[in-house]
Amino acid sequence: MKRIGIVAKRGEPEAVKAVRDFVRRLKDRDFRFYVEKEAASILRIKGYPREDIPGKSDIIIVFGGDGTILSVARLVGSLGVPILGVNLGGLGFITEISKEEVGREIGKVFSGKCGFEERIMLLADVYRGRGRIIQHNALNDVVLNKSALSRMFELDIRVNGRFVSTFRADGLIVSTPTGSTAHSLSAGGPILYPTLESFLMTPICPHTLTSRPIVMPDTFILEATIKKGEDIYLTLDGQVGFPLKVNDRIKIRKADYKTRFIVLHDRDYFQILRTKLKWGE
Template sequence: MKKIGIIGKAGKQEPLDIIRELVPWLKAKGHEALVDAENASQLNMQGTPRAQMPSLVDLIVVLGGDGTMISVARLVADKGIPILGVNIGGLGFLTAVQKDEIYDVMEKVLKDECSIEERIMLNSCVLRHSECITEYIAVNDVVVNKGALARIIDLEIYVNGIYLSTFKADGLIISTPTGSTAYALSAGGPILYPTLNSIIIAPICPHTLTNRPIVLPDDMQVEIYLKSGKEDVYLTIDGQVGFSLRQNDVVVVKKSGHKARIFVPCERDYFQIIRTKLKWGER
């Protein structure tokens, strides 16, 4: 891995401090470092636009929280570039490397001593009058939910063309295993091991209390028909990208042909991350 991309959360000092030291450290070891243009401009360095970086590097180091990590995972999805997350945000399920560990972990990554997890992603398409008018890729989840002042909405769900149910709810989450510790968890969904080939359908605040989350194989296609006509309803991707829906729109969700490739910190397991982040076993 000769070319290392570095993308930091914009508007924070901590990524700048790390970049200032990490770039010369990488160069001293014979690696070329490409810094995202927004952060590079703050350090008077030559920068690389984020959109161009996936075509130029062998690995991307992400300095931020899970939100930054997710946006970069979508950015590099079609290139298969592995990413290493350094947590300078909040919870940090994906950015599992702490600031004080970065150089020890980077040493092992550059020596190919750390494994890479491949995690499924979702592809979503909005059909309007049978035409796909917009398409997105998601790392965590695809969500259909109502606006702030809207009432309960009706969502008719089909799986592989077979009718599942009509949910009267605030919305619906289609989640990957990676997203099972995000919004879906708040909606009562299960935690899935991140490399499982499964998806979760989780209603948000359903009017019928027996409507519970369900886990499906990831080779199944989910179709969400919006039946409500007078409410503000949105499609949201990973909590970062939004699209306004209309009555009779159909959101088609299926497994993406691309996978997120995430470096796993050496000598650390998923259950340790669960215990640490969710404080399991604490009193």
């Protein structure tokens, strides 16, 4: 791992400082750094567009939080470049180490003493008329939701071509196990262990209270068709949005690739839940 991509949370001075300290720590070693443009311009070093970094890197180190990691995971996509998340504070479910741990832990990465954990991703294809108009990937979730002032909308759900139900709701969340502690959790969905190969469908404020979340094998293909409604959007990881129309069909399935995270600790997911969600307090 000689080519190191570095991405910092945008607009966060603490992230830029962490990048500067990291580059200084390794400047005398035989590494090539690919620092994204915004942080690089502040540090007065050569920078690269964020979208170009995965193709140049053997590893990407993300200084920020879960949101920054989600954006990088989507960019990495099928390239399979491993990601190490450095948490700068706040709620972090997928960051691996804190900024204070970087100095003593980073050597494990370059000495081969680290492990890897793979997480499934989702692909969402939107069909309008006879053709596909967009395709996006997501690590956390694919969400169909309405704008702030619009009413409930109606959608038909099919799984593997079989009709499931017609939902009237404020929205629908299709989540990976990684994303089960995000938007889906706040909508009443269960927590899935992050390495499970399954996904979760969670209605948002459904008109019928018996419309409950359901966990499905990740080999299934879910299709949602917009039957009624207006101002409806498809959102990916809460970061990328696309407007939908009546009769649009959205097919959601597991991607053929996974996100690879670098693991430096013997991770105890239940400890993470106790710490982040305050279980037992």
